[in-house]
């Protein structure tokens with residue numbers, strides 16, 4: 001079988017991601033499925049693509065120190081070649097600097113011959129001058145310093161500095177530039193967590209129980225998900241520990257009819273099914289009809305039968321035709337700023353202004369579904385965002401118009417999770433504090 005150069009493959013994918021705004025995980029899966037890369041080359045492709053996307057801001061900053069032309073003025077081909085070469089030079093210990101330079105220059109000769117001398121010069125001078133790189137002053141320009149050092153857009157580091165102060169913002173920025181943990185949830189409809197831990201260990205996978213989620217397992221080895229036979233057998237599903245806590249806050253009971261209003265791809269839907277022993281009825285909705293298939297496929301793999309799917313725009317007052325529910329989960333569409341580690345390409349596409357539109361939709365969903373909650377019923381509002389605008393501010397705006405609702409303090413109801421809760425009794429997790437994704441949840445009760 002013919003084989004492909006992993007660096008060339010990484011270049012091709014990075015170019016597509018830049019030009020088409022395609023998602024890295026999908027492109028990498030397709031590339032690997034072609035079978036043109038073998039053994040260690042498969043891992044190198046994934047490392048190069050994700051590594052460059054994660055460290056792009058820092059790599060561009062380094063380019064700006066060693067090139068007369070600013071990165072944004074460079075041809076895209078040349079810019080991506082430099083990012084690839086510098087990532088190997090600065091972040092990949094297992095690749096010698098000489099190999100990083102030579103391999104990139106060879107690629108440049110093939111892809112951008114006129115620029116190969118320039119690529120060579122920048123890569124070599126960056127290596128020679130690595131100890132002389134100067135960053136913006138941390139004291140006087142903290143947001144710019146964090147952006148350049150830890151590779152995030154400056155508007156985002158400014159937001160973090162404002163919210164957390166510079167020291168904690170730096171801890172967050174640093175954690176957000178690292179690869180995320182791989183966490184799974186045991187499908188307790190088929191196996192206990194302890195039995196799954198034993199099974200995975202017997203399969204040669206290193207893993208440990210999560211601290212807070214009773215069904216969570218953190219995989220600590222580096223192998224891919226496809227290798228997990230237990231996954232194919234429906235014994236588990238991938239879900240961050242933070243996300244595994246939100247359904248617990250809803251306390252769904254067997255035989256209850258639960259509405260999961262923004263359900264795709266179905267991580268929390270199937271967890272709710274687990275929590276009610278698959279006895280009851282879960283209406284899992286999403287505005288995107290195509291994504292409902294993902295929920296149904298996951299249900300099938302996990303052996304869940306209590307879920308019915310429905311296309312629903314949760315802001316549409318007529319959509320539920322007067323139906324009411326004792327429990328509603330609103331896992332709202334959000335900026336995803338808490339999960340930037342998982343799709344690092346996304347952070348370069350977002351803009352600060354996008355964040356101002358989302359709270360309107362989030363509030364509209366809450367407003368609309370408040371009428372579908374039975375008196376005495378419980379609604380959990382959750383997002384995978386870390387911003388106040390999408391979380392506390394949305395809950396406050398909702399409560400201001402709905403005196404019949406009150407916030408229930410999660411610290412009182414779930415003392416074991418108190419370390420993850422705010423002074424107002426909301427759940428808030430952070431990568432740098434808790435090793436989980438950034439997540440928010442509020443439990444609201446209707447009088």
Ligand SMILES: C[S@@+](CC[C@H](N)C(=O)[O-])C[C@H]1O[C@@H](n2cnc3c(N)ncnc32)[C@H](O)[C@@H]1O
Nearest residue numbers: 262263264265266267268286287313314331333
């Ligand atoms: C954060 S994701 C949900 C993740 C899901 N709960 C899980 O655990 O797998 C938010 C979902 O809301 C959906 N959505 C966006 N706007 C919506 C609306 N107006 N009504 C219903 N769903 C909506 C999106 O399509 C997306 O699938």
